[in-house]
Amino acid sequence: MSVETTILEMAKSARAAGRELSRCPTDRKDAALLKIADQLEADAERIKAENGRDVSAAKENGLSNAMIDRLSVTDATISDMAQGLREIVRLTDPVGTTSETWIRPNGLEVCRMRIPLGVIGIIYESRPNVTIDAAGLCLKAGNAVILRGGSEALNSNRALAEAVAKALSDANLPETAVQVVPVREREAVNYLLQQEETVDLIIPRGGEGLIRFVVENSKIPVLKHYKGICHVYVDESADLQMAEEVCFNAKVQRPGVCNAMETLLVHQSTAPEFLPKMAERFAQAGVELRGCPETCRLVSSAQPAEEADWYAEFLDLILAVRVVENMDEAVSHIATYGSNHTEAIITSDYNRSRRFLREVDASVVLVNASTRFNDGGQLGLGAEMGISTSKLHAYGPMGVDELTTTKFVVCGNGQLRS
Amino acid sequence: MSVETTILEMAKSARAAGRELSRCPTDRKDAALLKIADQLEADAERIKAENGRDVSAAKENGLSNAMIDRLSVTDATISDMAQGLREIVRLTDPVGTTSETWIRPNGLEVCRMRIPLGVIGIIYESRPNVTIDAAGLCLKAGNAVILRGGSEALNSNRALAEAVAKALSDANLPETAVQVVPVREREAVNYLLQQEETVDLIIPRGGEGLIRFVVENSKIPVLKHYKGICHVYVDESADLQMAEEVCFNAKVQRPGVCNAMETLLVHQSTAPEFLPKMAERFAQAGVELRGCPETCRLVSSAQPAEEADWYAEFLDLILAVRVVENMDEAVSHIATYGSNHTEAIITSDYNRSRRFLREVDASVVLVNASTRFNDGGQLGLGAEMGISTSKLHAYGPMGVDELTTTKFVVCGNGQLRS
Numbered sequence: 001m002s003v004e005t006t007i008l009e010m011a012k013s014a015r016a017a018g019r020e021l022s023r024c025p026t027d028r029k030d031a032a033l034l035k036i037a038d039q040l041e042a043d044a045e046r047i048k049a050e051n052g053r054d055v056s057a058a059k060e061n062g063l064s065n066a067m068i069d070r071l072s073v074t075d076a077t078i079s080d081m082a083q084g085l086r087e088i089v090r091l092t093d094p095v096g097t098t099s100e101t102w103i104r105p106n107g108l109e110v111c112r113m114r115i116p117l118g119v120i121g122i123i124y125e126s127r128p129n130v131t132i133d134a135a136g137l138c139l140k141a142g143n144a145v146i147l148r149g150g151s152e153a154l155n156s157n158r159a160l161a162e163a164v165a166k167a168l169s170d171a172n173l174p175e176t177a178v179q180v181v182p183v184r185e186r187e188a189v190n191y192l193l194q195q196e197e198t199v200d201l202i203i204p205r206g207g208e209g210l211i212r213f214v215v216e217n218s219k220i221p222v223l224k225h226y227k228g229i230c231h232v233y234v235d236e237s238a239d240l241q242m243a244e245e246v247c248f249n250a251k252v253q254r255p256g257v258c259n260a261m262e263t264l265l266v267h268q269s270t271a272p273e274f275l276p277k278m279a280e281r282f283a284q285a286g287v288e289l290r291g292c293p294e295t296c297r298l299v300s301s302a303q304p305a306e307e308a309d310w311y312a313e314f315l316d317l318i319l320a321v322r323v324v325e326n327m328d329e330a331v332s333h334i335a336t337y338g339s340n341h342t343e344a345i346i347t348s349d350y351n352r353s354r355r356f357l358r359e360v361d362a363s364v365v366l367v368n369a370s371t372r373f374n375d376g377g378q379l380g381l382g383a384e385m386g387i388s389t390s391k392l393h394a395y396g397p398m399g400v401d402e403l404t405t406t407k408f409v410v411c412g413n414g415q416l417r418s
Numbered sequence: 419m420s421v422e423t424t425i426l427e428m429a430k431s432a433r434a435a436g437r438e439l440s441r442c443p444t445d446r447k448d449a450a451l452l453k454i455a456d457q458l459e460a461d462a463e464r465i466k467a468e469n470g471r472d473v474s475a476a477k478e479n480g481l482s483n484a485m486i487d488r489l490s491v492t493d494a495t496i497s498d499m500a501q502g503l504r505e506i507v508r509l510t511d512p513v514g515t516t517s518e519t520w521i522r523p524n525g526l527e528v529c530r531m532r533i534p535l536g537v538i539g540i541i542y543e544s545r546p547n548v549t550i551d552a553a554g555l556c557l558k559a560g561n562a563v564i565l566r567g568g569s570e571a572l573n574s575n576r577a578l579a580e581a582v583a584k585a586l587s588d589a590n591l592p593e594t595a596v597q598v599v600p601v602r603e604r605e606a607v608n609y610l611l612q613q614e615e616t617v618d619l620i621i622p623r624g625g626e627g628l629i630r631f632v633v634e635n636s637k638i639p640v641l642k643h644y645k646g647i648c649h650v651y652v653d654e655s656a657d658l659q660m661a662e663e664v665c666f667n668a669k670v671q672r673p674g675v676c677n678a679m680e681t682l683l684v685h686q687s688t689a690p691e692f693l694p695k696m697a698e699r700f701a702q703a704g705v706e707l708r709g710c711p712e713t714c715r716l717v718s719s720a721q722p723a724e725e726a727d728w729y730a731e732f733l734d735l736i737l738a739v740r741v742v743e744n745m746d747e748a749v750s751h752i753a754t755y756g757s758n759h760t761e762a763i764i765t766s767d768y769n770r771s772r773r774f775l776r777e778v779d780a781s782v783v784l785v786n787a788s789t790r791f792n793d794g795g796q797l798g799l800g801a802e803m804g805i806s807t808s809k810l811h812a813y814g815p816m817g818v819d820e821l822t823t824t825k826f827v828v829c830g831n832g833q834l835r836s
Contacts, residue, residue, distance in 0.1 A: 019753065023777055096776065102798055108787055110797050115779070117809050196633070200809050215614070215637055221810040222639075242832040249834040335437065357827050358514065359441055361533070369526060369830030378835065379528050379826060380520055391535050391618050391823040392639040393811035405809040408797060409775050412787030414660040416667040417796065 003183055007191040010146055010179050011198040014119045017174035018144035022116045024173065026093040032171035033089050033136055037082035039167040040132065043159070044078050050159035051128065058152050071126045073156055081132040084383060088136045091382045094401045095142045098409065106415050112406040116142030118200040120403065121192050123148045123214055125206035128156040134203075135164060135178045137385050141403035144177045146199065148192060151184040158182065193218040203398075205386050223398065225363075225389035227313040228258030228341035230371040233330040233356070235347035236267040240274050242368060243346040247278060249370040250344070252285045256315045258387065259342050259364075259374040263310060263320040265330045268294070271323045275299055287317045294323035310337040327352055331359055338362060340389045342374040363389055363396035421601055425609040428564055428597050429616040432537045435592035436562035440534045442591065444511040450589035451507050451554055455500035457585040458550065461577070462496050468577035469546065476570050489544045491574055499550040502801060506554045509800045512819045513560045516827065524833050530824040534560030536618040538821065539610050541566045541632055543624035546574040552621075553582060553596045555803050559821035562595045564617065566610060569602040576600065611636040621816075623804050641816065643781075643807035645731040646676030646759035648789040651748040651774070653765035654685040658692050660786060661764040665696060667788040668762070670703045674733045676805065677760050677792040681728060681738040683748045686712070689741045693717055705735045712741035728755040745770055749777055756780060758807045760792040781807055781814035 001009075021029070040047070051073040058068050094114045101111040120143045122134045131147050138145035149157045161180035168175050181188050193202065196219040203223050204214040211224050232250055234243045250261035266275055271294065279289060279299040289295070290309045291302035302321065309320045310333070324330045334343055344366040345356040353367045364374040374397065376384025381399030388394040394402040419427075439447070458465070469491040476486050512532045519529040538561045540552045549565050556563035567575045579598035586593050599606050611620065614637040621641050622632040629642050650668050652661045668679035684693055689712065697707060697717040707713070708727045709720035720739065727738040728751075742748045752761055762784040763774040771785045782792040792815065794802025799817030806812040812820040 019779075022779070104796070104798055108791065108797075113775070118779075219633055221808060223810075239832070245832060245834055253835055353829075357531070357829075361437075361440070361536070362825065364826040364828060366828040366830060369828055369833040370835050372835035373526065373828060373830075373833065374826075378522070379526075379828070380522055390639060392641075393823075395823045396826045405811075405813045407780065408782040408792075408814045410782060410784040410787055410791060410797070411771075411775075412784060412791075414657070414663060415787040415791065416663055417671055417788050417790035 003185045003188050004191050006183060007181070007188055007195065010176075010181065011119065011192070011195040013176035014144040014146055014179060015198040017177040018116065018118045020174050021139070021142045021144060021177055022095070022118070024142065028171065028173065029093070029139055029142070030089045032168055032173050033085045033139060035167035035171050036132075036136070036164050037085040039163040040078055040082050040160070043163040044075060047078060047156070047159045047163065048073055048075075051156040053155045054153055061152075063152065067126060071128070071153055071156070073128055077129055081129050084133055085136045088140050088383055088400075091140060091400050093140060094404050099406070107413065108415050109411045111409050113409045114404050114406050117403060117405055119144045119146065119198055121146045121148065121199050121202045121220070123189060123192070123202065123204045123206075123210065124150070125210065126150040126153050128153050128160060130205060131157050131160045131180065132164075133383065134385065137383055137400055138403060139177065141400045143403055146179050146181065146192065148181040148189060154184055190217060193220060196220050203385060221393075223388045223390065223394055225258065225341065225387050227339050228260070229262050229311065229313050229337060229339040230259060230342040230344075231263045231265055231334050231338060232261050232344045232346065232371060233265040233324075233327070233334070234267060234270055234274060235327060235345055235349060235352055236269050237349040237352070238270060238346040239348055240270070243274060244278055244281060246344070246346055246368070246370050248281055248285070250372055251282070251287060251319055252317070253370070253372055255317050258313075259371050260315070261319065261371050262312060262314055263322065263337065265322050265324050265333060267327070267330075268323050268325055271295070271298055275321070275323070282319065285317065287319055289319055289321050291321040292323055295321045298323075313339070327355070331356070334360055341387070342366070342371040344369065344371050363387060421603045421606050422609050424601060425599070425606055425613065428594075428599065429537065429610070429613040431594035432562040432564055432597060433616040435595040436534065436536045438592050439557070439560045439562060439595055440513070440536070442560065446589065446591065447511065447557055447560065448507045450586055450591050451503045451557060453585035453589050454550070454554070454582050455503040457581040458496055458500050458578070461581040462493060465496060465574070465577045465581065466491055466493075469574040471573045472571055479570075481570065485544060489546070489571055489574070491546055495547055499547050502551055503554045506558050506801055506818075509558060509818050511558060512822050517824070525831065526833050527829040529827050531827045532822050532824050535821060535823055537562045537564065537616055539564045539566070539617050539620045539638065541607060541610070541620065541622045541624075541628065542568070543628065544568040544571050546571050546578060548623060549575050549578045549598065550582075551801065552803065555801055555818055556821060557595060559818045561821055564597050564599065564610065566599040566607060572602055608635060611638060614638050621803060639811070641806045641808065641812055643676065643759065643805050645757050646678070647680050647729065647731050647755060647757040648677060648760040648762075649681045649683055649752050649756060650679050650762045650764065650789060651683040651745070651752070652685060652688055652692060653745060653763055653767060653770055654687050655767040655770070656688060656764040657766055658688070661692060662696055662699060664762070664764055664786070664788050666699055666703070668790055669700070669705060669737055670735070671788070671790055673735050676731075677789050678733070679737065679789050680730060680732055681740065681755065683740050683742050683751060685745070685748075686741050686743055689713070689716055693739070693741070700737065703735070705737055707737055707739050709739040710741055713739045716741075731757070745773070749774070752778055759805070760784070760789040762787065762789050781805060
């Protein structure tokens with residue numbers, strides 16, 4: 001079978017499975033999720049053996065240690081995946097819930113009913129646990145899913161898919177509700193992105209290159225985020241002790257993720273007291289500072305920042321620092337260099353807190369809290385499917401609700417349009 | 419200035435205007451809408467004169483009478499546009515409203531705030547009134563808009579844009595909040611579709627060819643509908659008098675629009691009584707019937723339907739008719755041939771009404787009412803921006819709310835992530 005035919009057949013059978021899932025009550029979906037969790041644990045040895053083949057090949061091909069680390073499936077990984085599925089079972093199923101009904105002057109009763117999207121395609125890089133996390137969330141929301149992981153993880157993902165298929169079949173759900181693209185060829189992605197008749201949504205997860213490729217080539221709507229250039233603005237009126245703790249947490253707690261702070265903005269009247277102390281704390285944690293001229297004047301260890309540093313997602317212990325004249329300059333800096341991801345202000349001023357929340361355009365805006373809270377679990381959505389920085393459909397962390405849509409339901413007694 | 423530079427500059431200035439509009443309170447937006455309405459009426463003679471140039475050129479170029487009719491701007495058209503704007507003023511402004519707040523165990527307060535999308539690009543065909551309707555709705559929702567109408571309407575659209583710009587300036591809003599692409603070159607559309615850094619959403623309005631072109635070439639998310647192949651299923655338990663009235667209304671009241679019925683499905687036990695009478699009523703209205711073999715047996719005037727007829731959006735006084743064994747067959751016919759637009763059942767049976775509403779996948783599903791109600795005004799959303807049959811972001815008629823999105827707003831008192 002050609003790659004094109006393979007993808008076409010997968011998409012068609014996913015569509016059929018999606019129709020069946022859309023009518024499936026919550027308890028049957030939850031039973032299937034629990035069976036998948038059990039099956040993963042039962043198949044642990046086989047999964048690890050298949051993963052071992054991927055890891056050996058990756059080593060032979062000279063992949064970096066970081067890549068091999070992300071690729072590796074251990075007992076702990078399998079247990080985390082199973083636990084993740086059991087947590088998805090506890091989420092509320094949004095499918096079939098309706099909004100308040102409104103009644104039109106002619107007596108028509110109208111409401112919106114939440115329904116699955118249909119078929120979701122996920123395109124991701126090496127981490128095999130995404131296969132299970134994504135499948136679980138899609139299933140809970142009543143969607144069929146087509147998973148295309150990195151080709152270096154193909155044996156692992158196939159082994160995971162086999163466990164899922166067995167569990168789905170045991171639970172009397174269609175096996176094609178969760179499918180892993182079974183071929184390595186890159187053109188499989190191109191064909192998948194053309195299936196607009198059968199696939200409703202594409203979610204790419206990975207580096208900026210992968211995401212740009214998907215956006216440029218997809219006929220199907222895409223939910224994505226490119227990068228997180230997150231700012232904390234320490235206002236004139238900030239509690240400086242709180243500011244220090246929040247900024248330290250935002251930069252250092254986990255610097256390699258998209259909701260870590262990349263640029264610190266400090267009000268000019270706060271900077272002389274705040275920055276030297278903050279810089280010392282950062283220095284102890286090994287954070288390199290790249291500052292505006294005023295920052296460099298106040299902090300001798302800071303290197304001069306270049307224009308590119310304000311646009312940079314360092315994902316590392318590097319921080320750009322800029323002293324601003326006032327809040328307007330901070331908001332305008334964020335509008336110019338920000339990525340609509342996560343923006344925080346530290347302030348004790350009522351009006352400025354409100355202005356910041358309203359005027360800053362980002363998927364999550366915070367007052368007096370760390371940028372690291374832009375996360376589905378932390379905000380109370382449960383497991384998430386990534387963070388969207390495009391505004392259509394979902395802006396911010398995408399939980400199970402964001403994997404659904406609504407249709408209009410209209411009940412009448414013979415109304416005609418005149 | 420090259421076409422590419424023109425579009426780039428428009429998109430940049432629209433982005434800046436969008437930022438300003440996003441902070442603009444409702445009363446200022448409403449004042450601007452009313453000023454636009456007044457200005458259109460004041461400029462009526464100039465607008466009609468410019469439109470006259472477009473109409474003359476269209477006649478010289480041999481455009482069809484239907485096209486020329488859609489292109490023409492009369493006093494009545496201008497008055498309708500002004501009235502439409504005054505109705506938009508009465509809609510509730512969704513911007514800045516927040517959802518219920520929830521509180522996380524660590525004390526973080528989280529809610530969602532409704533915000534404008536930013537910059538919206540509208541690509542449409544000859545009707546110049548779309549220029550004003552679309553601009554008004556976008557403005558109300560706090561968005562800047564770039565309008566690209568048919569090149570045959572360029573003089574008309576420029577004249578309208580001039581009136582809008584004057585009114586915006588009088589209302590102290592940025593003139594670049596509403597811009598008409600000022601050139602005829604087709605590549606202007608291609609350049610517009612590449613501005614993903616500055617434009618948040620593209621809405622194409624027009625024929626299937628235009629919409630497919632936009633979907634295939636856009637890097638920006640697109641809200642669209644291709645076509646409406648709408649069904650009415652007359653169930654075994656239907657009130658036949660009601661069924662006749664609803665089917666007649668759905669087909670004949672305005673056959674050239676997307677929510678008109680294109681295929682009638684009738685339960686086999688109802689068909690012998692219902693179809694001959696219904697066919698007679700249709701015949702009087704000049705409706706041509708294309709039926710399945712059973713339909714042709716029951717209705718001598720019906721022509722045999724071909725496979726293509728089940729997929730057809732006739733937009734005319736033509737109707738495909740099929741007798742089905744049961745509701746399963748009706749639902750399955752709709753899943754195969756439908757376009758996710760509008761689907762109705764006529765029934766007196768409680769269980770079947772519920773099953774139809776849940777199982778049929780369309781942007782609007784109805785019981786005992788005409789398909790013609792799939793319309794923003796009819797469903798109570800106020801003015802609409804078209805009907806979306808893609809499920810992401812909006813499914814069904816798009817009102818002012820669908821031109822906004824939500825961000826997460828988080829208030830803390832120094833929370834850190836551990």
